[in-house]
Amino acid sequence: MSSDTLAKIPATPGTPEPVDLPRIVPRRRYGQWAAAVAVLALFGLAADSVVRNKAFQWGVVADYFTSDSILRGLWLTLWLTAVVMVLGFALGTLLAAFRLSANPVLRAVSWGYVWLFRSIPILVQLLLWFNIGALYPQVLGVRTVDLLPPVAVAVVGLTLHEAAFAAEVVRAGILSVERGQVEAAQALGLSRARRWWRIVLPQAMRSIVPPAGNMLIGTLKGTSIVSVIAVNDLLFSAQLVYHRTYQVIPLLMVATLWYAAVTSLLGLGQSYVEKYYARGTERAR
Structure with missing residues (x-):
């Protein structure tokens, strides 16, 4: 049925005379279209300048993109990211459990850890661990330099830093689960471990996964900082x-x-x- 037909409906016996209905005209968003065109034009100019700029030397980029040295560095970056995320979230989960504990000592320890490692820049932490031999030349009769080579320093420094942020992510996820869910599970007679595994964690993961994913990406990019200690x-x-x-x-x-x-x-x-x-x-x- 056309818009003209809808605009004027014929009368039937016993009904009032038809009335002319106003036509609905879509709002014209000229400003949005102009902004979109301007953004696309600027993006095109920027892309063209990157492609045509000979200083980028795209031929050299293609030659080294899959070179052995670059791929070995990429593999170490991926390995370091995976290890730091696993260890960081394991320690962070333990710290979150301490923070949610009824024991005031455990809560204080968790709070102090998070405060300390969130306050110190990661570069400063890495440099401190890299020079830990100046404070403790030997540990159990072994030289500290031998115990902590650059890769181990990177793992330790990044993990301790990551755990502080992971603890808050896990704690926020657990607190996002309604208390009534846990009470209902208790009323059903579920054990504590089963309550956490079947009730709390699946719901907490909805709040944990997005920031955890952002932390994973941030950790991948943040591993580039270990280049300062020759990793x-x-x-x-x-x-x-x-x-x-x-x-x-x-x-x-x-x-x-x-x-x-x-x-x-x-x-x-x-x-x-x-x-x-x-x-x-x-x-x-």
Whole structure:
């Protein structure tokens, strides 16, 4: 039925005379269209300048993108990210349990740990651990330098830093579960372990997964800071090459493209995990 037909409905016997109805005209959003065109134009100009700028040396980028040294650095970056996330969240979960405990000593220890490691910049923490031998030259008769090589220093420093933030993420997720859910599980006679595994954690994960995913991506990018203590990660591998070839920009672009590719894959995985734990809620739709 056309709009003209709808605008004037014929009368039937016993009904009032037809009335002319106003036509509904969509609102014209000229400002939004103009802004979209301007943004696209600026994006096109920026992309064109990047592609046509010979200083980027895209041929060199392609040559080194899958070179052995770069791939070894990428592998160490991925390994370091995985280890730090697992250990950081394990320690962070323990700290969150301390913070939620009825024991005031455990609560104070957890609060103090989170306050301390969130207050000190990660670079300062890494440098302190790297120079720990100045404070403790030997531990159990072994030189500290032998106990903590650069990779171990990176794992320890990043894990302790990560645990402070993971503790708050886990604590917030647990607190997001309604108290009535736990009380209902208690009324059903479920054990404490079963209550946590079947009731609390599945609901807490809805609040834990999004910030945890952001922390994972942040940790991946944050591992680049270990290059200052000569850990042969992705960035340090690129630096070793351009210190030899003086092709600074192309090698930095190689590292940038690898970081962008991996973070994109992690973001995609995060979205799937979020949908999985959001089943049955409005967020899953």
